[in-house]
Structures are given as C-alpha cells and as structure tokens.
Amino acid sequence: MEAILVDSVQNSLRHFMYRNAIFMCERLCAEFPSEVNLQLLAGCYLHNNQAYCAYHVLKGTQMPQSRYLFAISCFQMDLLKEAESALCSANEPGAEVPNGAAGHYLLGLIYRYTDRKRGAIHHFKQALSADPLLWAAYEELCALGSAEEAAAVFGEAAAVCIHKQYLPNGFSPQNSDMSSEDQNLNSARRSMDDVSPRQLKQMLGNNARDVAGSYHGTTASSRGSGQPLNGGSSQLSLYNTPSPVATQLSGAAPPPPCRNLQPNGPNLSTLGADSSPRSTVNSTIQAPRRKFVDEGKLRKISGRLFSDSGLRRSTRLAGEAATNATTIATSVAGNGASNSSKYLGSSKPSSVALRAVSIRKGHSWASENSDEGVRNEVTDDSRFNPTLANCSCPSGDNRTFDQDGASMPVAGPVLTSAKVLTGTAEVLGLLRLFGEAYRLSCMYRCQDALDIYSRLPHRHYNTGWVLSQVGKAYFELVDYMEADQAFNLARRTSPYSLEGMDIYSTVLYHLKEDMKLSYLAQELIATDRLAPQSWCAMGNCYSLQKDHETALKNFQRAVQQDSKFAYAHTLCGHEYVSLEDYENGIRCYQTALRVDARHYNAWYGLGMVYLRQEKFEFSEHHFHMAFEINPCSSVIMSYLGIALHALKRSEEALMMMERAILADRKNPLPMYQKANILMSLEMLDEALEVLEELKEYAPRESSVYALMGKIYKSQNMHAQAMLHFGLALDLKPSATDVATIKAEMEKLHIPDEIEDFL
C-alpha cells in the first residue's frame, strides 16, 4: 500500500497537482510514519509554496535530507538562524552539509543575508567546486565581489568533476593537470565531500535502475549517519535503504553509495552478489520517489543543465560500464595502494566524481569494493575516508588512462565518454564566457564585459538574460542610447522577463522618455504586480514628472514586495532626498547597503546627502567608497573631486577631475567642475581655457556661458562678460539663474555708466 501511495504522490507532483499530492502524502504519513515519508510530505508542501507547513512537519528531524528541506522552509520563512543551525549544527562543527553543493549554496545565502561575507564566500566556493555547474553560486560570488576568474572556476577541475559524474573511471588525462590545478582542487578538497546535487540526482536515478543492490549493501556499512541497516534484512530494511542511502548522499560526498561502499568494502563484496535481485525489487519503488523529490528541490536550487539527459546518460553508462568497471577496478587494484597517498591531496575532486560515477555502475561495485577496501587503509583522514578510498581507485584509473586522453580503456562506453567529453567541454566553454562576462560586469569593467558578451554565439546572445546584461553594462558606461536599444531587444525577446527592467526604467528616466517609461511601467505591472521591478519602474515614471511623493509610495511598495532588493531601497532614498527629508534618505541608503554592500548607488546617495548638508568629510568618505567599488564611473569621480575641493584638497580634486575627463570623453561635467575649481583657486585663465573647450562639447548649456561671464567680470573684461551673460540668458536658464545673471549684468552696467559720465 505504501508503494502505491508513494507512486500516486509522485505522479501528482510530476503533473503539478499539488492538492492531490498533499492529500495522498498526508495519508501516506499517517499510515506509514517514517522520516522519508515526512520528507516527501515536506517536498509537496514546498512545491505548493507552503513553507510554513514543511517547517512544522520537519521540525526536529535529523536526517540530512530532512535537515536540508527544513533549512529551505526556514529560509523561505526568513528564519535564517534556524535554517543555519539545521544545515550545520553548532554541536557538530565537523559534520557534513546535507545535499552537498545545494546545501553549501543555501548556507552561503544565509551567511550573506546575515552579513557574514567571508563565510558566505567560503560556502559558495565549496558549492561551486562540488558542482561546477552551479551558476547561481558563481553569480553570488560575483555579487560579493570575490569571484575568481571564470576560466579557473569552469576550467579543468570542473571538467574533471563533470566527467566523473558521467564516466565511472576518470579517463581524461587529469593527473597531469591535477597538480597544476592544485589550488582549485585544494579548495575543492573539502567541498568534494558534498554531493553535487546533480550527481546526487543522477545517482539516485541510477539507483533506481541498477544500483539498488550495492546500495542496500552499503547502507549497512554507511558512515554511521542514518540507519545502519544490514544487507539481507527483510523487505522493510530494503525499503528503508534508499532513504538512508539518500541521506547519505545528501550528507556525504558526491557518491553516497560509493561512500557507503568504501567502509563497507568487505560487506559489499558479500552483498554484491545479492545486489541484483534486491535492486530490481526495491529500487524501482524507492529510487524514483527519492529521485523525484530531490530533483524537484535540486531543480529549484540550481539550474540544471543536465538533469534529464544526465539521468538517461548515467543509466546508459551504468548499464554499459557495469562490466567495464569491474575490469578497470581490478586493473588498478595494484596501482591503487601506491597511488592513493600521492593523490590524496590533489585528486579529491576527480576521485569524488569518479566515485559518483562508479556508484551507478551497480554491479561493478562488488568487484571494486574489495579494491576499495584495500585502499581504505591508505587514507588517514577518517572523515574523507570514503572520498579518499574512492580517490585512490580513480586516481589509479586516471593514471592508466593518462596517455589515452580522451579514449576509454574499455571498449563499451567509448562513444558515450567522447560525447561526455565534448558535452562537458561545450558547457564549460559556454559557462566560462558567461562567467567571465558577468564577473567583469560586477567589477564594473563594463567595456571588457561587453567584449566578452559579443563573443557569445548568436543564439545565446539573443536571449533576454544576455541582452539585459548588455543593457546593464551600457547603463554603467553612461551610454544610455545603447542601453535603451539593448533593453528594447531584451523586451522583445522575452517580454515576460522582469530581470533588469528596473535598470531599464532608470535608463528611460535619464533619457527623459516619459512616454516609453510609462508604457514600460504599465506593461510590467500587468505582467507581475508582485515584482519589485514593476513598482520601481512605476516610481521612476512619477519621479520623472517630479511627483516625488507618489514616486516614493511606489518605491516603498517595491520594498514591501522584496525587502532584499537593494535598488528599491536606494530609489526610496533618492526620493526622500528630493523631498529634502535627509534623515529618511540616509536611513534608506543604509538599508540598501545592508542588503548589498557593493551597491555603489547607495554609497553615492549618501555622499550626496552629506554634500548637501555640508558634512564634507563624510561626503568624501562615501564618494570614495563608491569609487572603490566602481572605479570606472566618471560621474562618481567628478563628485569625489567636488567633495575634495570642498575639503580644500584642491590638488587632489583637480587630479580626480583629470581622471574623470579621461575616463569618459563624452561627459562634459568634469570639465565644468574643473573650471569651477580653477576659478575658486583664482587661476582664471586656465579656467577660461577649459570652458572654451567645453563650449565645443556642450554648446547649448547656459551655465557654461554664465560661468564664463562671471570669470570675465572678475577679470574686468566687461564686454566679454556682457556677451556671455547675454548668451546664457538666451539659453533659458531657470528662474533663479535668470535672477542671478541679470543681477550680475546690472552690476556690470554701473562701471560703464560711470565711464560715460567721466
């Protein structure tokens, strides 16, 4: 009956019939209360966006998979402390993080939102090394400003990792590379213990098909986490096997079954023979369920590139390589012992991946186990025992295949392994481009980022995500026309996507295109009323019409929708400042910075507030922080110069202006500010020179002529002064300026009149 219920639940989940799934699952849990079923129930609740239900269901559970699901529910309910303690309890600092890469990613997010930047970086890096295709972790690292180069992250080590998932024995010539990749590997070392979700999934999938046997066997000898079942137990134990194994999987290194195999060397060999019958009986029932539940979670956590294909592939591989694994395993047996120590440090990633792959091999385990059992003694780190044990085997394999390079020593999977190789290379190549471009755009080296995006193949370039990133890069370069074009294309390609649309609304705000902006805002609200980007666009629309109060209301709505959306806070701050409510403005900017310390707009906003309040020291500090984050923005540089000038550090101010002028030739402002500074330093001739040059760039700017008029007046060149004041007035300045200029002109008249009288 249990099997039927489970099947029904999974079927409902597959077809997105969540109410049915929840009901059936609740019956299942009532009838057969077990932690595994609770996990399934929690999974149903999470699918149905009822994190609070999942929270209560899973409270207090200990299995790694349960802890992971519990942590997800806590995270969605914003109970970050509980989520963190679920994932890595304080009592066991050395315990493994459930679900490997996914767990590390979640931990990283928790650390990030609780302001522990280094911890967050550490966990994201681990997640990445466990699963090199965990793009979201790389994104977070870039956002935190501490991502390594994409070529390193999505490079050899990643390729090895992925290979291992698909091919039981490392055939690629990783050994030589591995030493060079030592750095990556060492960092990956610890994370290798974590299962990459994909590997986990695949393994689970495979388990469903063939591994079950060894699976069951291993559970008995598993690391001690989960229920220690002994092979040969009744149906019940078999039934339970997948779950403990699964939990093993989640908690342990990539190939949980593999890991289980390790310590169980001797056990496995005994069980190996029995594996096949068992697998057919139980795996089909248990594995699919676990696979589905985990798949759902994993899909949610990280974009899966290989989810489906991988599964199929792994099954195919498992089937084909079953026989091969045996031969390979035995062949390296001899090498194993001697090699293992050498590869302890460097080959962890490969070994881990290999382990994962080998798990799928099902039958091959039996023979390998004995080898691995031998290898066990070589390893000294008990925690990494399984890994290392596995390592020794794979490393041995790697060795033998070193010369072969891409070719598999075994005849069977040659085709598939080649495919895996090319597939991996393609994926990683693509990710390298994306990663590098994204990293550069987070470092605000926008021109470089744009170059890299342009190297993407067209079919990728013409997607909403890439186009909006390109738009964002142009926006940072203050090239609003190009940004407008890019965002326009992005809207046409994926009209439903809201990513980056808040930046698009700011671009339109800068370009003063109120019609386009209001159209965009209406469209976004119609698409999704609950997204912060829509409300940001609406707010920008009102702000453009100078209705700051309504704009503020809209931005506050955006903040309500998602309080972790830093830009909404910054925009609130801008509106408060326009309303001259500086206290609230400062508060908003600081909230934005709490969410994202690298949000240079908020630093800039704070600098502006302090500039207005004449607290020049503070102002300079904040502009400096903004400048450090985004060293390419000429606007920030010119404001930094203004603050320095206000602090009477005029040489530095002038240098900063020079840099700003060089940084962006099209920006007329630094030149104007430079002239201003020169004028206050009484270097009037230089100031005039600069302004003459500026006239070429911006011939219709009244303030330029007004300033020139002022300078001529102070040099007593009245005719020139009058001429320029007249020109300034012609260009329709604001009422205040009209008053000022006319007043200046009046003062000019008097000396002339006196001369007339004389």
Place this chain on the structure above:
Amino acid sequence: MATESSEGEEEGKITGGNLVLALDDDLREMGKKAVWSVSSCKTGNGVSSLRDDNLDTYWQSDGAQPHLVNVQFQKKVRLQMVALYVDFKLDESYTPSKISIRAGDGFHNLKEIKTVELVKPAGWIPISLSGNDPRETFVNTFMLQIAVLSNHLNGRDTHVRQIKVYGPRPNPFPHQPFQFTSTEFITYSCVR
C-alpha cells in the same frame, strides 16, 4: 480706492482666472513646510479646507475685515508666486475683490509687497510676487500674509477655496553656481 504700495509695487486688476494652474517647471509648492492660520473661520469651513486640494471645500471667514491668512515658515524661504482659487459664479458676494499680500519676519513687521484687485474671477488666480528688478524675482521671507480687504458686492465674509504658495526649485546638484539646462549636463550630473 487708495492703494498703499511700497516702491516698485503696482496695483493691478485681474479678470477671469484659469481652470488649470499652469506652472513653470522650476516652481515647486512650498506650503507643506509652513504653518497656516486664519484670522477667523466658520465651523466646518476652517483653514484645512484651504489646503485639502479639494475645490469643493472652502474657507469661510467669520469676523471683521480684513480677513487674514497667515503662512509661517520655519526658515527664510524664497517665494515667487501665490495662487488662489476663487469663483464668483459659486460664491458671488463672498468672492474676494481686493487682496493685499504682505511679507515679513513675523506679525510685528509685515510689509505689503503686492496688491491686486479681482473682477469676477473664476478659477485659479496666479499672483506673482516678483518686482521689476531682476534682483527681486523672489521674496525672501519668514512669513507671508494674504489679506482679503474687501469682497464683491460688499460682502462681509469671504470664501477662498484653495491657496498655493510657490517658490523656486533648489538646484538638484549641490555646490553648483548655476543650474544645468542641457540634457547632456543633466544626464551626466547624477547617478540614480
């Protein structure tokens, strides 16, 4: 109808009125930062009706002329224009006819800066506070007093439906000697 005027102020007759108040872009309403009070009012038609953005509600005075509306700011502000909404067709004898605008530091030293005479107004009446001199475009003051000296048809009390006070927008970019007019300058002058 002797009008007291200080040098540079003029008396003007204003007819008609606008249904919609057309504003320059560089003006902004300053009334929110001020304390508003009136010399007298009928219950239910108090000073809040002057500031509620509702043209159906009005302030009705309830005492001797001149009826006064006082606008007091916490710090000296530059004001450029006052706009009143009055309607002869609706209010007839309650419609103000002569209005005097005074400015100063407080009740003790108000000085008249503008007088206007309205003839059957209907709609928004903008009253500019600027003098002839370009240096006198703005009135820099702590307090403004709008006095209704007489009504149409010699009515005793007055109805005023809305009053708005405008001043110049400050330079959005601090520490600049002049404001920017061209799009290139404005685009590059801020980070949003």
